[in-house]
Amino acid sequence: MFVIKCPYCGERDQTEFVCHGEAHIARPKVPSEISDEEWGSYLFFRSNPKGIHYERWTHDHGCRRWFNVVRDTVSDKIIKTYRMGQSKPEIENE
């Protein structure tokens, strides 16, 4: 059970949050112009890495904000949290 640092509220228990899967998957700008494969990739295909993972969480029982988390999926250690709209930090696998 993690301690997650909400970028707005500070360190809180994981149970106040909900995880929503991979981050930085932008919705295609003009969906009608892309192929079924590209659309399918956007909808369903995920990087699911063993190691550094960028993901989205919400502080449901708190400020209700969405934000990003960088976490190692092997150690489960949270490396960084940052607000929506901020650019993706480059973090190397250990």
Next chain:
Amino acid sequence: MKYSILNLVRNSFSYHENWQKAWSSPELKSEYDVVIVGGGGHGLGTAYYLAKEFGVKNIAVFEKGWIGGGNTGRNTTIIRSNYLWDESAALYDHAVNLWEGLSSELNFNVMFSQRGLFHLAHSVHDLQEISRRGYSNFLNGIDAELLNQDQVAKKIPYMNLNGRYPVLGALLQRRAGTARHDAVAWGYARAAENLGVDIIQNCEVKGINVSNGKVTGLETSKGSVNVNKVGLVPAGHSSVLANMAGFSLPINSVPLQALVSEPIKPILDCVIMSNAVHVYVSQSDKGELVVGAGSDAYNSYSQRGSFDMIEHMMAPLVELFPIFSRLKMLRTWGGIVDVTPDRSPIIGKTPVENIFINCGWGTGGFKATPGSAHVFAETVFKGEPNKIAAPFSIERHYSGALVDEAAAAAVAH
């Protein structure tokens, strides 16, 4: 040596000193016709059927740890085939049919115990759901009985029918039940080895060599091998292996946990599943209650989840069975399950020629083990998906032809 009561008695005279290895640990060869990556039930079973039904000779199963140590060794062992959609029903019922003869077929008792499974309905909506599924099972030739509250009460003593969410009825599949999970891996391994399959443990696949869009070899922790065909059956690690071959999957790997209570004398002789109260439970032959928890929403490869998932199981268990409150939780554990968007597996071809994949069984693939292995063996052998497997292609994620068991609200255990 054949396993039988006679041989057991015979061997007892020699203090069981003459039993042979159930499977051995051969050296890695430099070349195989088919390599199955992943020594879980599905992988070992695939190798077994490839050898037995298709006569493939030079097969190896590569397992990065010990066989059966993945989800095969850590699941709540629920077996059923009462799925909603025709495609799933066909696949899982194929498996149940094979389960029924599996101990004999493998000459290894996998203790498939058809003690019946009850899906509880707690609301009008639940009743509609079990009725829809029950009717679909009925017409697919899968046994299904819709029970009302009184019938449930008679069949399951000690269950609290009038809690916060009263039990209004249940869908019963009598042919459903449980099996001894470890025995499935061991039984397939022993039977496969008897047919000449090399079972290579502590052999992690670390790279996949592809040339001209076609697989040529594998890099493993024990060295390199040349291969003709590869079947990937790595459960929680399916994305990792797909990445090695240069493609990606519609999969997230998440923790799923379970627990056992201390052993007690028989008190619950069927399997109970409840979506609304969020619990599933059965009692093992050894006497523990085997209880399943929910999966975490975050990706992880650590074979452990958040403890609140376990906590969230305990109040529902006590709600449904107030008599279990004083019992003790003995051990909790986790597995990594690879979850697809529609909670149905992926079986079939991949973008790389001669690499085939069987994954995405998520929280519910143990029950499919023999069926999955059987249809996948044919798929690998023929290079084309078997008829039952065909709807479970990767392509469905582009076409939209999902087999959406998740949407239909039947939890997938």
Next chain:
Amino acid sequence: MFSPLSSKIAVDSKAVKLESVSFVGKINLRIKEEDSESRKIVSEFLRYNLPNFSGEVQGNNETRTAWLGPNEFLIHCLDAEKFNIINKIRDILGNGFYSVTDVSDYYITIRLSGEKSIEVLSKGCPLNFKQYLNIKDSCAQSYISKASVFIDRLADDQIFDISVRWSFAEYLWDWLEDASKEFLSSH
């Protein structure tokens, strides 16, 4: 007027006090984080600065405003004043981007106080009370058992106003009352 706690009997002891707070005006106000102009206008109207960070509560004799999120506030006022304030805010902010919504009935408020109030809360609320809600005029959102809550600490003495959605109020009351049990009996 009816509240889900209408029939509840207050708990009154030195260890734990539990009472239901009658309806007050509650207004949800949303203004973008970077919209300092609108924030200024509203601050001038309220006659104090809008709270700026998590846990902050500002107020005066007329209103009390708590931070709910980087662009979200909860204004408490006299029940009779709520529409005046809502209309006034609409007036001063005009057609811009903000939202102001009456949530006076959406939340029911339970007042918990007494020497053991933090212990009662700690039974079901994951907040670290050494770090959060540790001084008067601070607030936090979290959950208590199975209800999401907004907690406002009114005094250095342990007095907490816990706001919860109407339909969870009865559950939360029953839960708190049950949690208090061990502190009420004499032994």
Next chain:
Amino acid sequence: MSNQNRTFSGGRIDRNKPINFMFNGQKYQGFEGDTLASALLANDVHLVGRSFKYHRPRGILTAGSEEPNALIQLGIGARTEPNIRATEIEIYEGLEAASQNCWPSVNFDIGGANNILSRLFPAGFYYKTFKWPPSLWLFYEHFIRKAAGLGESPKAKNPDRYEQRFHYCDVMVVGGGISGLSAALAAARAKCDVLLVDENSYFGGYLSNSEASVNGKKIDDWIRIVCEELESYEHVKLLNRTSAMGYYDYNYVTALEKVTNHHQELSKTLPRERYWRIRAKKIILAQGAFERPLVFADNDRPGIMMASAGMKYLCRYGVLPGKSAVLFTNNDHAYLSAFEFVDKGAKVTIIDSRNEASDRVKNRCKELKIKIYFSHSVISTFGQKKINALEIQKTEDKGNKLVGAVKKIDTDLLLMSGGWNPAVQLFSQSRGKLKYNKKINSFIPDIAIQDQRIVGCNNGDFDLSYNLENSFQSGLKVAKELGKDINFENSNFNGKEHIPFVSAQVEPYMIGKKGVTKGSKHFVDFQNDVTAADIFLAQREGYISVEHTKRYTTTGMGTDQGKTSNVNALSLMSHIHKKPVDEIGHTTFRPPFSPQTIGAIAGRSVDSLFDPIRKTSMHKWHEENGAIFEDVGQWKRPYYYPKKGEDIHKAVNRECKSVRKSLGILDASTLGKIDLQGPDTAKFLNMIYTNAWSKLEVGSCRYGLMCNEHGMIFDDGVTSRLGENHYHMTTTTGGAARVMSWLEEFLQTEWLDMQVFCTSVTEQWSVLSISGPNARNFLSELTDIDLSKESFPFMRFREGKVCGIDARVFRISFTGELAFEINIPARYGSYVWNEFMTHGKKYNITPYGTEAMHVLRAEKGFIIVGQDTDGSVTPFDLNMEWIVSKKKEDFLGKRSFSRSDTSRNDRKKLVGLLVNDKTTVLPEGSHIVEKSKSQPPMKMLGHVSSSYFSPTNGHPIALALLKNGASRMGDEVEIPLMNGKVIKATVTDPIFYDKEGLRNNE
């Protein structure tokens, strides 16, 4: 004779407070301070249970939480509890306990036959047999199951309470032995917030009640003084009877405190146990070590116990469990037990597997006239229900060969010691890595992953002075890391222990008379009856990985989780494979540390607090007026309101008819409501809903469908434009939270520039939906809003007073009748409802529930999301292309409609079904075939999603999703039922009433 094994003095029991208890139906007496085990031993009861598989007589092996044998059924009736360790339970007046896993009694157990047949039951025997015929497995299994299990589950509801709490601290210390105390003391003096837990009722751990001393002070005095100092700090919390159970990420530890278990009278208000969820900045593990048994032939008889346990019974409880004892050891430290026993008047013989011991112990033995047999091994033991003799023989070749004469020794107690295993369970749970330490022949902590330190025996250190000092220093270091001032005196603790533990010789097993694999039983795991021969067999059969050996033999899988057995099993494997133990590895330690009460984890979330019951403000009225409720998520909604003598059908028919004829009223408060404000709201709605929203005028309402990005319907509802930039959205009851989060997701993550704010207002408003030809007449009498058709047409919204209360009124209809949805601030909801019921009498106002609502809407062919859709249905599947904008370039889900499968034209479509017999109401969920066969399988075309008797039409109606539905209008299809009947029906349009929609436009 009672308490015949009690010494004259000594121990931490209160001899003035006798306590009566029952064991196996017999009355016994113990003293306050006793555990059940010590009290039984005091009364010379050694046989307490039967083993799991062979039903062998078993006694008491240890004196703590690691006990594998002495598991008993505690209490009776609803308070009975299986598998309780007699070594842990403190006795109280009236305690009743019984042996388990035996029938008819522990003394004469029929199951004991298994022992005689045991040759047939080696590890994994069941995999090799019972396979034929397959149909008989359930039969065999029945008997296997009966024989397995240990104690019995209670058969009644648990009457006790369990509490829980969260706790934060700077430093948590697990284990209150001298190491834990010392560490806690340092941290406490440095003003850290400290929590110290120990599973025992007392602090001091292993050394309490021993002859050790610190700085010249008796150890017990030192412990007392330290505890007093710790207790004097407000920032320190000491919890005894509290086991740390799980160690999770980010220093999260769960612990279970026994609050009233040890009392005779259970409190009504105090919980029985309290479950702690602890988050500590720093954790110090000071759990100590468990003594390791020796593996020799028949080492499981009652009367065979760990040397340290024997000593504990003697020193703490004043119980001399045997008068003529033998100590079997491989280390010096265990000699201490022998000295203590002799001191208390027992006769002791020592069998030492080594060829030497230190002069210190040898000299003392000489003084006490204790005979030592060096290089000897116990090769067999005797005694059915308690050990009465044993045989020893000299060994050679590192214990692998027996030489010389066999000597038989009469004895009534065999103490054994194979060395010590640090309690690495929690460390390992916290992802810490272990390494094998050759000095102590056990695993010790190596690399820590979390913010923690390990001190004392837990770390494999056994020197008292070192542990005192090092633990104190660890406490200081931790305090320093937390930024505390540690500028105070060092402890300068100087401890003295009689005979320190240095190291033990390793013998994976002691060779027995018949060797180790041939028939005699060298138990490795006492609880699961795993013998050394089983471990050999597993290796022979290829179950070579530790994990395979564990699962094949079940070693370490009992309720003690291998606390006494694991290391022995591993060194046996190391011996067999001739590989260092490090290379063998170890199995995974998993929570909990000790079995943990399920009820305590459930806490108070049981019974009425299991899950919130969400009620609307009118709930009381419904209750008082006989409503039957339906659970919709957490909400309770009136399902129907039966009048005297009515069943559901009669009531629903009446309710429906009243709506169609005059006036009905529905409590629709549970609908989700979201307030949307901001300049871009229309633009946002255009993306969220499938239809177009740009042209919706202020004061108007519109129905919308929401699809997910897969193009599948996931919610619907009416959204109204309240003002220029202000909208009011409604959602389904079950979908409210999901929709809110869906809206926020896109606003917060995708369209950050879009100027819209969403606020949930579900409970702000009570919603009274009135419906029927008299709705306008009725409402006009209670409102100042002009309700005339012209000024308040269908699909419009108005504000005004209703019954004097500010209200929002929406003219929308789900029944197909003239209808108004009146939104009232929740506090006035029940008031207005009551007013309506009073004023509505002349229109025969009829409250109707969700079932009537469903019938009424089905007559109109309106869908219910979640009933007529299931997450795999598009708007086109419901023939609702009219609601899918063709002009909008993009909206959520649009792109998916053109995928090959989603755009197929033979998809299932919503149709109506009319049964040909005009009477059968099809079961909802039943499936449709073209032509039925005598037997399944049959090819299905779709299913019945909604089905009712329609009171308006006077016959049943149904909605169905049917393959190729649109082209099957008028076709006959069949619905085979489970009872063998086949119902024929005709495919129709799904609208059964007022097709033109005139009535709601009235």
